[in-house]
Amino acid sequence: xxxxxxxxxxxxxxxxxxxxxxxxxxxxxxxxxxxxxxxxxxxxxxxxxxxxxxxxxxxxxxxxxxxxxxxxxxxxxxxxxxxxxxxxxxxxxxxxxxxxxxxxxxxxxxxxxxxxxxxxxxxxxxxxxxxxxxxxxxxxxxxxxxxxxxxxxxxxxxxxxxxxxxxxxxxxxxxxxxxxxxxxxxxxxxxxxxxxxxxxxxxxxxxxxxxxxxxxxxxxxxxxxxxxxxxxxxxxxxxxxxxxxxxxxxxxxxxxxxxxxxxxxxxxxxxxxxxxxxxxxxxxxxxxxxxxxxxxxxxxxxxxxxxxxxxxxxxxxxxxxxxxxxxxxxxxxxxxxxxxxxxxxxxxxxxxxxxxxxxxxxxxxxxxxxxxxxxxxxxxxxxxxxxxxxxxxxxxxxxxxxxxxxxxxxxxxxxxxxxxxxxxxxxxxxxxxxxxxxxxxxxxxxxxxxxxxxxxxxxxxxxxxxxxxxxxxxxxxxxxxxxxxxxxxxxxxxxxxxxxxxxxxxxxxxxxxxxxxxxxxxxxxxxxxxxxxxxxxxxxxxxxxxxxxxxxxxxxxxxxxxxxxxxxxxxxxxxxxxxxxxxxxxxxxxxxxxxxxxxxxxxxxxxxxxxxxxxxxxxxxx
Numbered sequence: 001x002x003x004x005x006x007x008x009x010x011x012x013x014x015x016x017x018x019x020x021x022x023x024x025x026x027x028x029x030x031x032x033x034x035x036x037x038x039x040x041x042x043x044x045x046x047x048x049x050x051x052x053x054x055x056x057x058x059x060x061x062x063x064x065x066x067x068x069x070x071x072x073x074x075x076x077x078x079x080x081x082x083x084x085x086x087x088x089x090x091x092x093x094x095x096x097x098x099x100x101x102x103x104x105x106x107x108x109x110x111x112x113x114x115x116x117x118x119x120x121x122x123x124x125x126x127x128x129x130x131x132x133x134x135x136x137x138x139x140x141x142x143x144x145x146x147x148x149x150x151x152x153x154x155x156x157x158x159x160x161x162x163x164x165x166x167x168x169x170x171x172x173x174x175x176x177x178x179x180x181x182x183x184x185x186x187x188x189x190x191x192x193x194x195x196x197x198x199x200x201x202x203x204x205x206x207x208x209x210x211x212x213x214x215x216x217x218x219x220x221x222x223x224x225x226x227x228x229x230x231x232x233x234x235x236x237x238x239x240x241x242x243x244x245x246x247x248x249x250x251x252x253x254x255x256x257x258x259x260x261x262x263x264x265x266x267x268x269x270x271x272x273x274x275x276x277x278x279x280x281x282x283x284x285x286x287x288x289x290x291x292x293x294x295x296x297x298x299x300x301x302x303x304x305x306x307x308x309x310x311x312x313x314x315x316x317x318x319x320x321x322x323x324x325x326x327x328x329x330x331x332x333x334x335x336x337x338x339x340x341x342x343x344x345x346x347x348x349x350x351x352x353x354x355x356x357x358x359x360x361x362x363x364x365x366x367x368x369x370x371x372x373x374x375x376x377x378x379x380x381x382x383x384x385x386x387x388x389x390x391x392x393x394x395x396x397x398x399x400x401x402x403x404x405x406x407x408x409x410x411x412x413x414x415x416x417x418x419x420x421x422x423x424x425x426x427x428x429x430x431x432x433x434x435x436x437x438x439x440x441x442x443x444x445x446x447x448x449x450x451x452x453x454x455x456x457x458x459x460x461x462x463x464x465x466x467x468x469x470x471x472x473x474x475x476x477x478x479x480x481x482x483x484x485x486x487x488x489x490x491x492x493x494x495x496x497x498x499x500x501x502x503x504x505x506x507x508x509x510x511x512x513x514x515x516x517x518x519x520x521x522x523x524x525x526x527x528x529x530x531x532x533x534x535x536x537x538x539x540x541x542x543x544x545x546x547x548x549x550x551x552x553x554x555x556x557x558x559x560x561x562x563x564x565x566x567x568x569x570x571x572x573x574x575x576x577x578x579x580x581x582x583x584x585x586x587x588x589x590x591x592x593x594x595x596x597x598x599x600x601x602x603x604x605x606x607x608x609x610x611x612x613x614x615x616x617x618x619x620x621x622x
Contacts, residue, residue, distance in 0.1 A: 016104065017092050020137070023112045023517075023588060030516035031117055038515060040141040041067075041114040042245050043134070046125035047210040047324050049166075050156040051148040052227040053123055056241075059234065061531070063251040065541050066121040067114065068549060071134050076403065079103070079396025083130035086177045091136050101581040103395040106546050109518040109588055111137050113544040117515060119245055126171075128209055129178055131216045142244035143217055147210070148227035150203045151328035154298045155288040163198045166407050172201045175208060187211075189308040199294055200301045207305035207325065214320035215313050224323070228286060228330045288331040295333055357491045363460060366557050368452075371484040371495050372431035372503070373443060373554040375411050375423045381446050381567070382412070382421040388571035392421070392439075394578070400439035401432075402548045409480065409550045410434065429483045431501050431553045437521045437545040440504040440554045441599035442574070448564035449556040450600065451506035454522040456557065458538055461525075464497055465534075471499025474532035481528050481553075498526045498537055501553035506600060508542055511589055519592035520544050527551035545592055573598045 024038070031038040042064070046053055057066055077084035080098045081091060091107075099107065114120050122141075127134060135143075157163050172191065179188040190208045223244040230237035235254055242249045288295060302325060310318050360367040382392055382400060392400040392414065404410030411427040412434070414420070435443075444450050452460075473482050473496070486495040505522035514520060520542040526532035529551050543552075577595045 015096075016094060016099070016107065017136070019584065020108055020111050023108060024115060026587075027112060027115055027515045027517045034117070034512065034515070036117040036515075038115050038117065039119045039247070040138055041120040041122045042241075043138060043141045043143045044121055044123040045127075045131070045143060045145055045213055046123070047145065047147040047213060048150075048153050048206040049125050050153050050162070051125070051146040052225075052230050053125070053146055055230065055234065056146065056225070056237075057121075057123060058531075059238065059252070060121060060248075061536070062539070063248060064119055064121045065116075066123060067543075067547070069124050070110070070122065070547065070549075071124055071130065072127055073404065073408070074398060074402050074548060076393060076396040076398070081107075081130060081133050082396060083127045084174060085396075086174070086181060088130060088133070091133050098395060100395040100397075102399065102578045103397040104584075105581045105588075105591065106397045107137075109544050109546060109592070112517050112588060113520060113547075114138070115515070115517065119247060126205075126209055128175065128212055129184055131209075131212050135216050135220075142223070143220060144223040144225055144241055144244060145213065145217070145324060146225050146227070147324040147326070149326040149328040149331065150206055150298050150302045151288040151290065151295055151331050152227060152286065153206055154199050154202060154294070155290050155331075157202055158199075158294075159289055163202055167405070168198070168202060168205065172205060175205060186312045189312070190305050196301075197297065199297050203298050203301035204305050207302060207309065207321070210321045210324050211305075211309045211313060211317070214317040214324065218314060218317045218320070226324075226326065228326065231286065286331045287334050288328070289334050291335070292333065295328075299328065357485065359491055360556075360558060361492050361494060363463070363494075366452075366456065366460075366559065368460065368494055369449065369556040369558075370491060370493060372501060373556065374429055374484055375432045376428035378432040378435065378439070378443060378554075379412060379421045379423055381443055384446075384567040385442075385571055386419055386421070388567050390571040390574055398436060398546070398548065399574075400436060400442065402434040402436070404434055404550075429485065430481050431484050431496070433481065433501055433550050433553045434548050435504075435552070435554060436548045437504050437543065438574075438595065438599070439548075441506070441596075442570055443554060444506075444556055445565040445570060445599055445601070446567060447556060449558045451504055451521075452524075452555060452557040453507045454505045454524050454540075457503070457505065457524045457555075460494075461498060461537060464494070471526050471532040472496065473528045474499040474526045474530060476529055478528055498532055500528055501525070502527045502530065502551055503553055503555040509540075514589070516587065516589065518544055518588035519596060523552055545595065 028038040044053065044056065057068070060066060071081075072083050075082040075084075079085060080087075080089050080094045082088055094107075096104065114122060122138075124134060135141075157168075163169070175191045176188075176193050178184055179191055180193075187208065190211065191204050196204070221244060223240045225237045225240055238248075238252050238254045242252065242254055290298070306318070306322055306325070309321065313321070358369070358371050361370050362368075378401070385392065385400070390399075392398065393403070401412055403412060403414055406413075406424055411424045411430060412432070413422055413424065415422060441451060472486055481500050484495060484500075486493075489495050502523045502525040505524055508519060508521040523541050523543060524538070526537050530536060543549075574595075577598060580594065581591060
């Protein structure tokens with residue numbers, strides 16, 4: 001069996017994909033030694049946003065750990081593989097200088113951490129020209145394409161004003177720029193350089209993404225799950241998914257070999273979508289809330305773009321693209337209604353109290369911080385690290401936090417001219433998310449605390465359940481997180497013990513569970529966009545140290561008096577770890593464990609030492 005060490009792994013461009021293959025083979029051998037098989041992730045690729053991926057994610061949640069758009073969301077526009085980079089290149093052409101030591105480690109662990117003895121899921125939409133890169137990184141992954149007729153997509157976007165809210169006009173301009181490049185110029189016919197109406201621009205983008213997806217998977221066994229079939233019968237849609245991921249059949253309770261398709265029954269239930277994320281209710285009638293003129297514009301734009309695409313793709317791929325786009329015959333048009341406006345936020349959400357109530361409360365032998373870490377607090381640390389010379393992003397790869405656009409839930413924004421981070425107005429008291437485990441653990445050391453262990457959180461929740469009741473914010477009850485102060489609770493209570501956000505843990509699965517792959521850390525709890533049942537709150541799930549999402553934040557705990565670590569020392573140790581990644585001879589877990597020891601102070605020789613010192617020091621806010 002191969003050891004966990006990759007000998008002779010090079011740092012040049014050609015070595016990146018080769019190293020991924022070697023690391024994966026090491027993991028495959030480790031799985032076989034346990035009598036198990038190493039499974040690649042299931043790639044769930046949407047032809048557009050609003051194709052019903054949330055019902056699928058919620059259905060798969062109990063049986064499959066999932067990652068929501070990590071490739072599109074976690075790489076900034078200057079990364080060489082980013083879906084937003086007009087000069088993006090294939091993985092095999094990425095230079096070592098472009099990735100850097102941390103960027104190379106991120107890319108390799110991004111891929112290898114998605115393999116396991118249990119299938120994981122990776123959901124991505126709107127990757128456009130980065131689709132081929134994702135598929136090259138996961139050449140053995142089964143693929144499920146989630147599609148929806150352009151009529152349905154246009155209706156959904158209109159009713160929630162998503163074209164403006166999600167800044168699709170800028171996305172259209174990005175596609176114009178990308179299709180003018182030497183590499184992708186033949187796709188320029190799909191997005192003519194003009195300023196079309198919103199419906200036309202949206203439809204052209206959907207067709208372009210569908211064409212690129214059909215071209216990328218041409219010749220690859222692919223499941224197809226149309227929205228129109230899924231809302232009619234979830235079971236029939238899941239049967240198609242089981243075709244490419246057969247191990248899910250028993251766990252999902254569906255039979256293999258059942259074809260997906262709509263039956264003639266098309267009456268009796270409306271297609272009302274109650275909220276931006278709601279696609280979970282089975283429907284028998286599909287309604288597009290478009291006028292005849294709007295529907296005609298969408299259909300004409302679809303036909304014109306497909307006709308233009310026929311000259312730049314194979315006949316097989318063209319047939320796939322046309323099938324995935326559908327013809328909208330299952331939709332009934334309804335008179336156009338006014339765009340849905342979000343309900344006003346509760347007063348307590350719009351005008352949160354001041355930060356004066358932050359502190360630690362004792363539960364058993366531990367002291368728990370009563371509030372989740374806020375955007376304002378995390379930004380202070382980010383700015384101190386910037387001043388100490390440690391950047392929060394390296395070659396387009398996030399180290400501490402993933403900077404997202406405001407319309408995508410981004411609340412932390414870096415001003416390159418000022419060299420400082422700032423918080424979106426009104427969100428200072430909201431809990432920070434889009435933070436990596438590295439960022440969370442760095443904050444705890446800076447604060448003079450630690451991340452709780454998963455077992456500690458389970459015990460805390462179970463002991464507190466009788467008096468805390470259900471989570472205030474879970475299961476899409478609100479469209480985002482709410483402030484860290486929970487109405488009706490005081491300074492001696494633990495606010496949002498469940499709900500609002502899941503939290504990073506200080507411990508993770510053992511090396512055997514990870515099959516000699518990179519290290520990982522547990523997540524625990526319920527978030528605003530996850531269920532809050534006891535089973536879901538405590539269900540084991542983990543992420544690599546560099547992962548982040550809109551549903552995971554930071555909760556602090558102390559064993560006693562704690563001593564904060566200086567920002568200069570943190571910057572020095574993190575710089576040293578990043579530099580050490582140039583040596584690719586050790587295992588991925590060993591490279592990660594070096595950082596874990598530094599940030600948790602779990603060993604005397606970790607560099608920082610233990611930052612929990614009995615009898616001295618206190619929290620910055622305590």
